[in-house]
Structures are given as C-alpha cells and as structure tokens.
Amino acid sequence: MHEYSLADALLAGLTEYLRAHPVAGRVREVHLRKGELLILSAEALAEAWRILTEGTEVAGSELRIEAIPVRVRCLGCGYEGPVRYASEEGWHFAVPVLACPRCAGRAEVIEGRDLAIVGLSVDDGVEVSPPGR
Ligand SMILES: [Zn+2]
Numbered sequence: 001m002h003e004y005s006l007a008d009a010l011l012a013g014l015t016e017y018l019r020a021h022p023v024a025g026r027v028r029e030v031h032l033r034k035g036e037l038l039i040l041s042a043e044a045l046a047e048a049w050r051i052l053t054e055g056t057e058v059a060g061s062e063l064r065i066e067a068i069p070v071r072v073r074c075l076g077c078g079y080e081g082p083v084r085y086a087s088e089e090g091w092h093f094a095v096p097v098l099a100c101p102r103c104a105g106r107a108e109v110i111e112g113r114d115l116a117i118v119g120l121s122v123d124d125g126v127e128v129s130p131p132g133r
Contacts, residue, residue: 003040006115007048014058014117025123027061033068035112036096070096070112076105083107 014030030049034040042065053059073080079102085094100107119129 003044004048004052006040007045007052010049010115010117011052011056011058014120015056017117018057023120023122027058027120027122029062029064029121030058030117031064031119031121032066033114033116033118034065035068035114036070037109037112038115040115066118068111070098071110072098072100072107073110074100074103074105074107076100077103079103079107080110 010030010032014027018027042063045065046063049061049063053061070083071081072083077100079100082101083096083098084101086097087094096112098107098109099105
C-alpha cells in the first residue's frame, strides 16, 4: 500500500527529528505539505499513520495535509514558477501541464512531487518548525 510506505517514511523522519530536537509535550498534530502530483488517499494515510504510530511517542497525533501546487524550472528559458492547468468541459479537476508556460519548452518539476513534514503542534500549543525545509 502506497500510503502505508509514505506514512512509514514520515514516521521515520519524524522520529529522527524528535530525537535531535525533543519537544516539551505530546505531539498533537503533524503538519504536512503534499505536492499535487503526489496522488494519495488522505484517509488511507491517516489510517496507516494511526496504525504505525501506535505505541510510539507520537501515538494519537493527527496529520494535517496542505496541498502544494506544482512549480517547474524551464531548461530552455530559465522560467521558474507555477504551471498552467489544462481543464476540459466535464472534468472535475484541472491537470497541471508540465511544460514551460512561457516558451512551452521542457520543464523539470522542482516542487509538487513530495510529501514533507513542515511543522508540529505539541500539547502546550507551541508551534515547532523543523529547519531546512
Ligand atoms: Zn521556458
């Protein structure tokens, strides 16, 4: 299960982070940024998180997922920024076009594929932001 391995990787990263930066209190929420190219079920991820964190120091914590739009860098003209979206009549969503919106050249995705922990809420209400993100 895709979500299960993602949750497993998140937990490993979080455990490592907490070992280096202990928090004074119980972790209540884990704030995530999810790139829009990463397809996952929030329900399945939450369920995997619940199972995997059982008995750990972050047991009972909840995931808060913020969706992050795709950003690209053009290999031709150097454009860096958001992409255009394609949408057609009857579609329920817009699909990001992974080409340069300026010159239509080949663009590489610089943001939008990842799932990352960007912050924690702990019981005492203090927000903690892991650096380097
Ligand atoms: Zn370009």
